[in-house]
Amino acid sequence: MHNDIEKIYVSENEINDMLNRLGKEITNDYKDRNPLIIGLLKGCLPFMSDLVKKLDFPLTLNYIKASSYQGIESTGFITIEGKVPDVKGRDVIVIDDILDTGRTLDSIRRVLVEHGANSVELCVLLDKPEGRKFDIHAKYVGGPVPNEFVVGYGLDYNEHYRNLPYIGVLKPRVYQK
Ligand code: 5GP
């Protein structure tokens, strides 16, 4: 697995620093608000699991599995599999691995507001500002990455590499398999 990585963009240590900083920021803002933390499966898994351990105050957890609707990307449609969590009156923080075009988080945010959330903020480990197509802002961001396809720490290529403890880019030969 490690052999397939061309270059590491965010090391384990850097991820740790990001987690500590985000943990402090979110604690500052939410320690008395009993927030509902919603992760977007499956990319959120390592990040969410590590981040919530830095939040030492009352909160609840849930998840959404969203998939983008093939072929109509430009219309901004995504579908949510299953039931939308009960967010009525809750202060929600949505967690995802990366903010690229913004399509996913823009749609999810809208749905949660429609379902009666009191507030919705977004938290992503990585931001690709150059990829943005939707007017959307994440309040909590670990750090930026260049406009390249990255894997690791939740981010997959054909469902693999999510378990890498760092973020990197794949060697070209991996795509030729
Ligand atoms: P957006 O809706 O912002 O365009 O894209 C968000 C989703 O696209 C992420 O949750 C992630 O699943 C996928 N994505 C965007 N950029 C990358 C990337 O560089 N690597 C991987 N593995 N997935 C990405």
Ligand code: MG
């Ligand atoms: Mg994803």
